[in-house]
Amino acid sequence: MKSRESVVSAHHNYLVNQMLAPGFLIGNPVSKDEFYFLADVVLPGESEPKICSRLYDAHGGFILEMEAREIVQNPSGCLRQPFPGGYRIVTPSGESLLNVQTESFANGFLTRIQGKLYDQGGKLRIEPYYDAIQVHGEVGLWLKEPFRKK
Amino acid sequence: MNIVVCIKQVPDAPSIRMDRERMTIIRDGVESIINPLDRVALEAALDLKQKEGGTVSVLTMGPSQSEEALRESMAAGADQAILLTDPLFAGADTLATSKVIGSAISKMDPFPDLILCGRQTIDSDTGHVGPQLAEELNLPQVCGVTEIHVEMNALVVKQLSDGFQNTYRVSLPALLTVSMGLNVPRHIPLGDLEEAFSTARVIRWGLKDLKLQREEVGFSGSATTVLRLYKPPQKRKGEIVSGSSQTLAENLIDKLVSLSILDEDEAE
Amino acid sequence: MKTKQSRDWEGVWVFGDYRNYFQNRVTLQLIAKGRQLARDLGTEVTVLVLGSQIHQYAMEYTAHGADAIMVVDHPNLKNYQVETYVRVVSQLVQNFRPEILLAGATAFGREFFPRLAKRMNTGLSADCVALEIDGSKRLLIQTTPAFGGDLLADIITPEHRPQMATVHPGVFEERIHDHEARARILYPEVDVQAEERVQLIRSKPDQSRKGGLEDADVVVVGGKGLGSKENFQMLFELARLLGGEVGATRPVILSGWAEENRLLGQTGKSVKPKLLITAGTSGAVQYTTGIQGAETIIAINRDPHAPILKMADLGLVGDAKTVLSLLLEKLRKRL
Numbered sequence: 001m002k003s004r005e006s007v008v009s010a011h012h013n014y015l016v017n018q019m020l021a022p023g024f025l026i027g028n029p030v031s032k033d034e035f036y037f038l039a040d041v042v043l044p045g046e047s048e049p050k051i052c053s054r055l056y057d058a059h060g061g062f063i064l065e066m067e068a069r070e071i072v073q074n075p076s077g078c079l080r081q082p083f084p085g086g087y088r089i090v091t092p093s094g095e096s097l098l099n100v101q102t103e104s105f106a107n108g109f110l111t112r113i114q115g116k117l118y119d120q121g122g123k124l125r126i127e128p129y130y131d132a133i134q135v136h137g138e139v140g141l142w143l144k145e146p147f148r149k150k
Numbered sequence: 151m152n153i154v155v156c157i158k159q160v161p162d163a164p165s166i167r168m169d170r171e172r173m174t175i176i177r178d179g180v181e182s183i184i185n186p187l188d189r190v191a192l193e194a195a196l197d198l199k200q201k202e203g204g205t206v207s208v209l210t211m212g213p214s215q216s217e218e219a220l221r222e223s224m225a226a227g228a229d230q231a232i233l234l235t236d237p238l239f240a241g242a243d244t245l246a247t248s249k250v251i252g253s254a255i256s257k258m259d260p261f262p263d264l265i266l267c268g269r270q271t272i273d274s275d276t277g278h279v280g281p282q283l284a285e286e287l288n289l290p291q292v293c294g295v296t297e298i299h300v301e302m303n304a305l306v307v308k309q310l311s312d313g314f315q316n317t318y319r320v321s322l323p324a325l326l327t328v329s330m331g332l333n334v335p336r337h338i339p340l341g342d343l344e345e346a347f348s349t350a351r352v353i354r355w356g357l358k359d360l361k362l363q364r365e366e367v368g369f370s371g372s373a374t375t376v377l378r379l380y381k382p383p384q385k386r387k388g389e390i391v392s393g394s395s396q397t398l399a400e401n402l403i404d405k406l407v408s409l410s411i412l413d414e415d416e417a418e
Numbered sequence: 419m420k421t422k423q424s425r426d427w428e429g430v431w432v433f434g435d436y437r438n439y440f441q442n443r444v445t446l447q448l449i450a451k452g453r454q455l456a457r458d459l460g461t462e463v464t465v466l467v468l469g470s471q472i473h474q475y476a477m478e479y480t481a482h483g484a485d486a487i488m489v490v491d492h493p494n495l496k497n498y499q500v501e502t503y504v505r506v507v508s509q510l511v512q513n514f515r516p517e518i519l520l521a522g523a524t525a526f527g528r529e530f531f532p533r534l535a536k537r538m539n540t541g542l543s544a545d546c547v548a549l550e551i552d553g554s555k556r557l558l559i560q561t562t563p564a565f566g567g568d569l570l571a572d573i574i575t576p577e578h579r580p581q582m583a584t585v586h587p588g589v590f591e592e593r594i595h596d597h598e599a600r601a602r603i604l605y606p607e608v609d610v611q612a613e614e615r616v617q618l619i620r621s622k623p624d625q626s627r628k629g630g631l632e633d634a635d636v637v638v639v640g641g642k643g644l645g646s647k648e649n650f651q652m653l654f655e656l657a658r659l660l661g662g663e664v665g666a667t668r669p670v671i672l673s674g675w676a677e678e679n680r681l682l683g684q685t686g687k688s689v690k691p692k693l694l695i696t697a698g699t700s701g702a703v704q705y706t707t708g709i710q711g712a713e714t715i716i717a718i719n720r721d722p723h724a725p726i727l728k729m730a731d732l733g734l735v736g737d738a739k740t741v742l743s744l745l746l747e748k749l750r751k752r753l
Contacts, residue, residue, distance in 0.1 A: 001510075002606070002607045003605060005605070009477070009600050010480045010598065013473070107481060108481070110477075
């Protein structure tokens with residue numbers, strides 16, 4: 001019987017590849033011109049997801065780089081629009097690139113990410129799947145501890 | 151509609167006494183009755199027969215004495231009674247019991263449209279035989295039914311379960327177990343009882359009639375074993391007070407005060 | 419199934435019944451006990467979660483002590499349905515081979531587990547009040563009330579696996595919620611085919627659920643020893659005066675003196691009030707299982723040898739009806 005396996009946290013999880021995970025990392029965060037997507041571990045006491053990423057379009061063109069609550073490099077002038085429970089990143093023409101929404105339970109949180117994300121080669125790495133995302137290519141590195149200790 | 155009702159003869163619970171020295175049940179003078187919820191099941195069957203036509207058969211697995219329960223059911227209006235009895239059936243857990251009863255029902259021609267059982271018995275109280283019988287016969291089940299309505303080839307039933315009232319449509323053939331509240335069993339006139347005990351015929355089937363193997367029935371066919379029986383340990387060593395009802399009532403009031411449920415100062 | 423290789427079966431599984439989650443704590447109680455049993459066996463406790471969009475419960479069970487969570491998330495599992503669930507769980511059990519499988523003795527559990535046990539040709543004990551491991555043989559000792567109530571039976575399932583049991587709510591204590599807890603989570607690929615022969619038409623909360631017996635601070639219970647339905651009615655006034663609720667024993671329900679949702683005991687409700695007054699009840703284990711969690715128990719019975727008197731904190735030997743009438747007189751004057 002085939003079976004997929006992950007780790008689940010009592011406090012906060014992301015929904016990715018139809019599984020719960022405390023955190024995950026795809027791609028290469030260290031290099032300055034490569035795609036990466038980091039959904040970092042959220043510890044008890046915190047309630048907001050920590051998403052850092054370098055986004056590219058379907059042709060491999062660089063779009064933006066974001067770190068947690070802000071966009072740090074933004075050549076095309078995208079906007080970060082918060083709404084109750086989350087935020088979305090939209091292009092100047094209003095197209096939604098990324099949607100991050102956190103559901104609150106009595107004792108914990110679940111963050112659903114939606115978006116169609118390409119890497120620097122124009123290859124599709126993340127795409128929407130029902131109410132969350134499916135990751136393509138290499139198996140994402142499941143995180144058990146926070147990657148970036150801020 | 152052809153209905154089979156599974157019943158069990160059980161000791162009338164309040165009259166069980168224990169010989170505490172020898173850890174045995176004192177069976178002298180203990181009345182045997184049809185398990186109360188099985189009476190409710192039988193009543194439901196007779197009700198359906200009245201409305202839809204058909205036959206009601208009652209069936210039980212037990213020692214010879216269980217025949218009394220079957221005759222009583224015939225007196226209430228059942229058309230056919232079958233006793234499943236064999237020394238090898240003894241010591242069965244519900245796995246083995248459902249095997250025996252299921253085999254008997256499979257032997258019936260025509261196969262029933264509906265099987266009714268009481269949800270649980272007052273002696274062993276597991277409530278397992280109904281669902282396990284449904285599984286043995288590969289039938290859909292609903293347990294703890296409080297209402298039954300007939301539709302074309304199906305029944306619409308209501309069930310109270312864990313704080314919800316559920317309504318289901320169940321296709322036939324099916325097995326239902328019934329709860330209190332479904333009906334109030336009819337009183338059986340003495341004359342009908344006398345007739346059932348003198349003239350009614352009870353069919354008897356044993357291991358060979360059911361074409362089962364020894365390993366499938368009774369103690370051998372069971373998966374669970376009782377390791378030991380014992381008295382429950384007493385955790386509270388409370389005080390026991392005797393006296394006149396006045397004294398006892400006063401004692402109670404004092405206790406309520408000490409627990410702060412009543413205030414001390416209220417004068418009588 | 420019957421097996422000579424019981425060594426191949428490993429692990430303690432608990433079925434996650436998450437309906438009415440915050441009120442219904444039995445799964446959490448079983449996770450705590452299951453964890454202890456697993457440690458005694460040198461293994462882990464896994465909680466099965468079947469349903470649709472059940473992420474919250476996977477996280478809650480993690481917080482309450484699960485070592486692993488096994489999830490089957492599918493729209494066909496949204497409503498609890500016996501055969502659909504039996505189909506899924508039996509596939510999981512056949513594949514993963516847990517040695518022990520536990521569920522709370524909720525109405526669903528008591529309908530689902532027997533069918534599942536039969537599907538897998540294994541033994542099941544109902545409504546256990548204790549569970550322990552016999553380490554030398556890796557056997558689960560399942561303790562249930564027996565013989566209509568006066569005794570306890572220790573039951574084992576020597577040659578079949580898994581060893582299955584449903585457990586009475588309120589017997590074990592849950593572990594407190596731990597926000598830092600983590601668990602492994604598995605998503606097995608199973609065939610989830612809905613049972614078509616039983617269709618749920620509608621489901622609504624049971625309105626007749628009288629006043630929350632389970633939440634009352636004071637519970638007053640009557641047994642057949644009260645003598646009549648009229649005498650039983652006294653309990654309603656007593657409950658009102660003391661700010662409590664009325665409970666009943668099985669013989670009382672069968673006699674039509676009270677409705678079934680007042681039933682306390684093995685097949686009824688379990689209560690843990692501050693005070694429980696039990697009048698005219700003899701003390702069958704099937705009943706006392708439902709009240710043993712009360713802080714203080716006062717019992718009234720005219721038989722000095724009635725078991726209830728020994729299990730109470732205060733036992734009054736007298737005629738229940740008379741003592742209660744006098745008590746009511748005195749209370750009416752005071753309050």
